[in-house]
Amino acid sequence: MEKKTVEQITSMDVDFAQWYTDVVKKAELMDYSSVKGCMIFRPYGYAIWENIQKDLDARFKKLGHENVYMPMFIPEGLLQKEKDHVEGFAPECAWVTIGGKNELAEKLCVRPTSETLFCEHFKNIIHSYRDLPKLYNQWCSVVRWEKTTRPFLRTSEFLWQEGHTMHATAEEARKETMQMLKVYEDFYLEALAIPAITGRKTEKEKFAGAEETYTIEPMMHNGVALQGGTSHYFGDGFAKAFDITFTDKDNKTQYPHQTSWGVSTRSIGAIIMTHGDNNGLILPPRVAPIQVVIIPIAQHKPGVLEKAGELSNKLAETFRVKFDDSDQSAGWKFSQYEMKGVPVRLEIGPRDIENNSCVLVSRVSGEKKVVSLDNITEEVSAMLDAVHDELVNRARKNLEEKLNTATTYEEFLDVAENKPGFIKAMWCGDVECEDKLKDVTGGVKSRCIPFVEDKLSDVCVCCGKPAKHMVVWGRQY
Amino acid sequence: MEKKTVEQITSMDVDFAQWYTDVVKKAELMDYSSVKGCMIFRPYGYAIWENIQKDLDARFKKLGHENVYMPMFIPEGLLQKEKDHVEGFAPECAWVTIGGKNELAEKLCVRPTSETLFCEHFKNIIHSYRDLPKLYNQWCSVVRWEKTTRPFLRTSEFLWQEGHTMHATAEEARKETMQMLKVYEDFYLEALAIPAITGRKTEKEKFAGAEETYTIEPMMHNGVALQGGTSHYFGDGFAKAFDITFTDKDNKTQYPHQTSWGVSTRSIGAIIMTHGDNNGLILPPRVAPIQVVIIPIAQHKPGVLEKAGELSNKLAETFRVKFDDSDQSAGWKFSQYEMKGVPVRLEIGPRDIENNSCVLVSRVSGEKKVVSLDNITEEVSAMLDAVHDELVNRARKNLEEKLNTATTYEEFLDVAENKPGFIKAMWCGDVECEDKLKDVTGGVKSRCIPFVEDKLSDVCVCCGKPAKHMVVWGRQY
Numbered sequence: 001m002e003k004k005t006v007e008q009i010t011s012m013d014v015d016f017a018q019w020y021t022d023v024v025k026k027a028e029l030m031d032y033s034s035v036k037g038c039m040i041f042r043p044y045g046y047a048i049w050e051n052i053q054k055d056l057d058a059r060f061k062k063l064g065h066e067n068v069y070m071p072m073f074i075p076e077g078l079l080q081k082e083k084d085h086v087e088g089f090a091p092e093c094a095w096v097t098i099g100g101k102n103e104l105a106e107k108l109c110v111r112p113t114s115e116t117l118f119c120e121h122f123k124n125i126i127h128s129y130r131d132l133p134k135l136y137n138q139w140c141s142v143v144r145w146e147k148t149t150r151p152f153l154r155t156s157e158f159l160w161q162e163g164h165t166m167h168a169t170a171e172e173a174r175k176e177t178m179q180m181l182k183v184y185e186d187f188y189l190e191a192l193a194i195p196a197i198t199g200r201k202t203e204k205e206k207f208a209g210a211e212e213t214y215t216i217e218p219m220m221h222n223g224v225a226l227q228g229g230t231s232h233y234f235g236d237g238f239a240k241a242f243d244i245t246f247t248d249k250d251n252k253t254q255y256p257h258q259t260s261w262g263v264s265t266r267s268i269g270a271i272i273m274t275h276g277d278n279n280g281l282i283l284p285p286r287v288a289p290i291q292v293v294i295i296p297i298a299q300h301k302p303g304v305l306e307k308a309g310e311l312s313n314k315l316a317e318t319f320r321v322k323f324d325d326s327d328q329s330a331g332w333k334f335s336q337y338e339m340k341g342v343p344v345r346l347e348i349g350p351r352d353i354e355n356n357s358c359v360l361v362s363r364v365s366g367e368k369k370v371v372s373l374d375n376i377t378e379e380v381s382a383m384l385d386a387v388h389d390e391l392v393n394r395a396r397k398n399l400e401e402k403l404n405t406a407t408t409y410e411e412f413l414d415v416a417e418n419k420p421g422f423i424k425a426m427w428c429g430d431v432e433c434e435d436k437l438k439d440v441t442g443g444v445k446s447r448c449i450p451f452v453e454d455k456l457s458d459v460c461v462c463c464g465k466p467a468k469h470m471v472v473w474g475r476q477y
Numbered sequence: 478m479e480k481k482t483v484e485q486i487t488s489m490d491v492d493f494a495q496w497y498t499d500v501v502k503k504a505e506l507m508d509y510s511s512v513k514g515c516m517i518f519r520p521y522g523y524a525i526w527e528n529i530q531k532d533l534d535a536r537f538k539k540l541g542h543e544n545v546y547m548p549m550f551i552p553e554g555l556l557q558k559e560k561d562h563v564e565g566f567a568p569e570c571a572w573v574t575i576g577g578k579n580e581l582a583e584k585l586c587v588r589p590t591s592e593t594l595f596c597e598h599f600k601n602i603i604h605s606y607r608d609l610p611k612l613y614n615q616w617c618s619v620v621r622w623e624k625t626t627r628p629f630l631r632t633s634e635f636l637w638q639e640g641h642t643m644h645a646t647a648e649e650a651r652k653e654t655m656q657m658l659k660v661y662e663d664f665y666l667e668a669l670a671i672p673a674i675t676g677r678k679t680e681k682e683k684f685a686g687a688e689e690t691y692t693i694e695p696m697m698h699n700g701v702a703l704q705g706g707t708s709h710y711f712g713d714g715f716a717k718a719f720d721i722t723f724t725d726k727d728n729k730t731q732y733p734h735q736t737s738w739g740v741s742t743r744s745i746g747a748i749i750m751t752h753g754d755n756n757g758l759i760l761p762p763r764v765a766p767i768q769v770v771i772i773p774i775a776q777h778k779p780g781v782l783e784k785a786g787e788l789s790n791k792l793a794e795t796f797r798v799k800f801d802d803s804d805q806s807a808g809w810k811f812s813q814y815e816m817k818g819v820p821v822r823l824e825i826g827p828r829d830i831e832n833n834s835c836v837l838v839s840r841v842s843g844e845k846k847v848v849s850l851d852n853i854t855e856e857v858s859a860m861l862d863a864v865h866d867e868l869v870n871r872a873r874k875n876l877e878e879k880l881n882t883a884t885t886y887e888e889f890l891d892v893a894e895n896k897p898g899f900i901k902a903m904w905c906g907d908v909e910c911e912d913k914l915k916d917v918t919g920g921v922k923s924r925c926i927p928f929v930e931d932k933l934s935d936v937c938v939c940c941g942k943p944a945k946h947m948v949v950w951g952r953q954y
Contacts, residue, residue, distance in 0.1 A: 031598060034555060035585070038548030040598055043613070046544050067523050071515035072549075072587075072618055072634055073571075078511060091577060094550075096587065098572040099633075100622035108512070110549075110573065110587070121508060121517055136520070140618070141549055145577035156576075157549055 016222040024151045027281045027340050037149045037156030047289035055191045065135040070117040073108035078116045082241040088208020092144040110143040118164040119242040129248050134166040152269035153477045160264035166256045173257035177233040180261040181214045184229035193284040193391035194218045199448030204431045211235040217447045219399045220273035223420020225474040231261035281341025285384040290322040293337040297349025343387040364390045407457045416441040422474045426467035428460035446471045493699040501628045504758045504817050514626045514633030524766035532668045542612040547594040550585035555593045559718040565685020569621040587620040595641040596719040606725050611643040629746035630954045637741035643733045650734035654710040657738040658691045661706035670761040670868035671695045676925030681908045688712040694924045696876045697750035700897020702951040708738035758818025762861040767799040770814040774826025820864040841867045884934045893918040899951045903944035905937035923948045
């Protein structure tokens, strides 16, 4: 008998980073390549991304957004047009300096993000209030040169969507910014089964060139936060830098107001580290490439494979199904699909067939349920929903348990060192205190100012001066 | 009243190239950017690509192919592993030489195609006959540095899919090569309404590193051919260069056999130049972003907008529908959507509503049909099918009319100069004759050796030596 694959996965309590690496490799989500900092999305990993794309794309289009595709290169001069933006991104750009056989007159950055390209295009196509709003989105890969990389979480090239919109008024653009944050929050909860803290980034942590950045911050198993998606309000800063104007209804020249927002393949990292366990992946049913795996028991017995095959065809009309009729043992298959995080396993053997039933097993609770074949579609559907709900509940419990509080400097240091997770603490609003807290804790940064702030005390946890906000702090991927 | 947009389109008989440029710009398929050689896919153009992707992707998956995503960079050393391949592609590579702030130790090519990356990965994951076949596909953008560019047809960056497969035997790989060519042929005909000549490329024209290249070659309005898609058989050449081996059932070490195949956004160029007319675009219904445009007549009259809106909602359940209730005149709207190539126009006014009917107008024939609202879904569906069929027939007629024959050198030169289109002519098999015919005609190249060859004569049209094949020749985009 073959060795159980799961035995090769490091326990997450022993070494969380190694557990993560084992899971992404052994579940065949990714592979390394000789291209430094880049990774290969294998079929199982890419299929998760396709399901994420399908879900998000439908949400965007329902709200009137249209997909476009911009060039992947940004000439150096174009990138430099908005001062804060280029300062933020230039240090991590990859530069094309040779095209064909010739040195280029102007070097080209491989896009780290596409605000500048969109602005150049907006300038061409926006002239009148009738041309607004422009609600654009783009699915593409972007490059940010990273020194240390980790599959899905931090790679030099990654896949994402970037929404870019232009509006006649600041009010409308602000509304769009918040709407798209809400889309991300709903998507994380409804599709990925991941609850998150949402709020505004501090000045220090906001997107280069934005007036305001909003974020959703889910909490991983090990107490480290992950920026799940961001939505930015730009005001008219880029419009002024790119001289984009329109004539309003009163025939006056105005600058339009802008937003951008993005979610990337690190959402797959969030899935792994939010839901996974020591047996491997657990995939949320709505984006799982395989929702139900059908495993025949005693498959050499007459009629078993036929019946299991029929069942597979029937369920494939409604779900993403894998029917494993290979000659591996049933036990090996159990471990294999457990490791791959398939939400529901369906077992069917001779006795089940006699009883017109089969066994459903939940990947998350391990619950086994004997169900009738007569209403199998409803039963599978119900168990998939139950898996989703249970994942949400577990993740919410983890998020709440890891939401710590500190009211004094000493307490902050103590929590930062001893309690993995978020820390709620008051803040004076000065970047010096952010920097200091990060330095003394070795990496605890402000994650966001949540929309609903508790008043924990009157003073900044760092300097003791009057507090302006309650900030949620934490280590991050 | 606003000026009719179509008045601004150059007639195709006057200047075909200008007609093309007018159409792609005015139908808002694309825009230029300051990035040399690259283009912007605007929403209407990108939506065509999304529909193409959806159709092709379903065909690939139905045949067992899985999507993956490889890095966009190829280290110079990796590109050089297969000698013919690097010779073919190195001259048109864009090179990244700086990452972050540092000069790279090894420069990185922005992928012009990904055989080398796939091979490196295949080496890691193929060990036993049980690991075969690998049937992979990737949707991405690629870069080939071009001196002269033309929207959709030839740009430094373009979007495509590239399939890469590995098989245990040469026979199986050859079968895959031909199967995927057939998928492309079916796709062009069934989705794009474009018939094409199919066949094998000559040695000179085959893909760099392939043993055999197969192609589908549709014929544009103006007599110029376009390579619509290619499917390559590699034998075990790359496998040997990359040392990819597997253990077969008899425990012997073998090299696997390989294919690759691709269709790009130039298929959108093919649509434009196969179907378009002097009023603008004509989009094949199965990939048209808008299949039916609903235009209310006398829309200020009571009840018209309501009824048209109801109809729009009903039809949107089945078709991609645009309901234009803007305050532009009906005449302006007619021209606008004609120019944008919407296959079916639905007009509805007060008199139609009284009669429980509406008017359907075909973009291709101009036929007007009064139909009952009772079975409007079937009527629209029938007219969309009729538009598709009529497009196929027109394109086939064009292809046949432009399929010329030459049996002597003089005749070849005469046809090349005076009759736009393909030229069927016998060929000895020597590259010298291909080169000479190209030179003397100023660009007529071998398009392919069709699967069914006519025997036009015994001798090569160029040198008079014994003929080996009938070749279809032509100018190309």
